Amino acid sequence: MKLIEIIRELGLQVANPDVDLDREVCWGYCSDLLSDVMAHAPKDSLWFTIQVHENVIAVALLAEVAGVVITGGRRPEAATLNRAAAERIPVLLTGETTFVSAGRLYRLLTG
Amino acid sequence: MDRAKEELVLNFQVQGRDFQGAGVAASQIRRVLKQVGFDPQVVRRAGIAAYEAEMNIVIHAYRGTLSARITAQEIEIVAEDEGPGIADIELAMQEGYSTAPPEVREMGFGAGMGLPNIKRCADGLEIASEVGRGTTLRARIVIKGT
Ligand SMILES: Nc1ncnc2c1ncn2[C@@H]1O[C@H](COP(=O)(O)OP(=O)(O)OP(=O)(O)O)[C@@H](O)[C@H]1O
Ligand SMILES: [Mg+2]
Numbered sequence: 001m002k003l004i005e006i007i008r009e010l011g012l013q014v015a016n017p018d019v020d021l022d023r024e025v026c027w028g029y030c031s032d033l034l035s036d037v038m039a040h041a042p043k044d045s046l047w048f049t050i051q052v053h054e055n056v057i058a059v060a061l062l063a064e065v066a067g068v069v070i071t072g073g074r075r076p077e078a079a080t081l082n083r084a085a086a087e088r089i090p091v092l093l094t095g096e097t098t099f100v101s102a103g104r105l106y107r108l109l110t111g
Numbered sequence: 112m113d114r115a116k117e118e119l120v121l122n123f124q125v126q127g128r129d130f131q132g133a134g135v136a137a138s139q140i141r142r143v144l145k146q147v148g149f150d151p152q153v154v155r156r157a158g159i160a161a162y163e164a165e166m167n168i169v170i171h172a173y174r175g176t177l178s179a180r181i182t183a184q185e186i187e188i189v190a191e192d193e194g195p196g197i198a199d200i201e202l203a204m205q206e207g208y209s210t211a212p213p214e215v216r217e218m219g220f221g222a223g224m225g226l227p228n229i230k231r232c233a234d235g236l237e238i239a240s241e242v243g244r245g246t247t248l249r250a251r252i253v254i255k256g257t
Contacts (some may be wrong), residue, residue, distance in 0.1 A: 054135060
């Protein structure tokens with residue numbers, strides 16, 4: 001499913017609108033441990049996390065995820081948004097918990 | 112010109128405990144590998160190995176260098192640091208073992224998965240360390256079909 005459709009369905013807020021939201025999302029991954037994401041997040045998945053610092057972007061790039069969803073109403077640091085813009089990684093925000101937001105994606109992708 | 116013998120070397124300084132801009136050296140290495148036109152799987156493996164090695168300097172050491180030696184046959188990532196060193200390398204290699212302090216764990220580091228990640232990504236991994244002095248890590252990625 002296209003990221004742009006998922007953003008609409010899940011009611012996500014796009015923190016850096018200047019990125020490509022037309023990319024394909026194949027799956028999701030939930031983790032707040034950065035090395036775990038690099039080891040196990042599938043390529044082109046949407047990564048759900050409560051981490052907000054700029055290393056999230058470095059990891060998202062290396063893991064080749066389609067975007068990062070920061071959950072629980074947390075706000076990314078300014079440095080995170082700058083780096084996300086530079087690396088063209090979509091950063092999406094939700095007030096919902098990781099469980100609820102990822103659960104909705106699971107239903108969308110498998111329903 | 113003999114392309115097969117060309118070598119490209121990249122060198123970066125890495126500062127311990129500097130989480131701002133941490134991972135930038137690995138990003139640069141990854142970008143160059145992508146530009147040179149390596150297979151995406153090779154770029155991924157080398158990028159992850161370089162990042163984990165760089166972050167281990169940031170988290171566990173005082174300062175160091177991250178370098179990449181790139182040829183058509185292989186990519187070698189070398190992370191050399193001045194730091195506390197690793198007393199028991201076999202233990203450090205075990206998934207889940209970490210001495211990362213609480214404030215670093217809060218950022219999502221310290222899963223004890225970095226060295227196992229490097230091992231999984233590399234075709235060869237060597238770690239030499241002296242307690243009280245520092246650590247040198249070498250990870251090799253062999254380019255298939257050369
Ligand atoms: N350059 C280094 N200098 C000193 N100790 C190190 C170094 N690299 C690794 N270690 C030791 O080995 C342990 C395991 O390293 P590893 O990279 O696997 O996990 P981590 O860095 O603790 O967590 P993660 O990589 O998952 O964020 C570290 O916690 C640390 O004790
Ligand atoms: Mg590590």
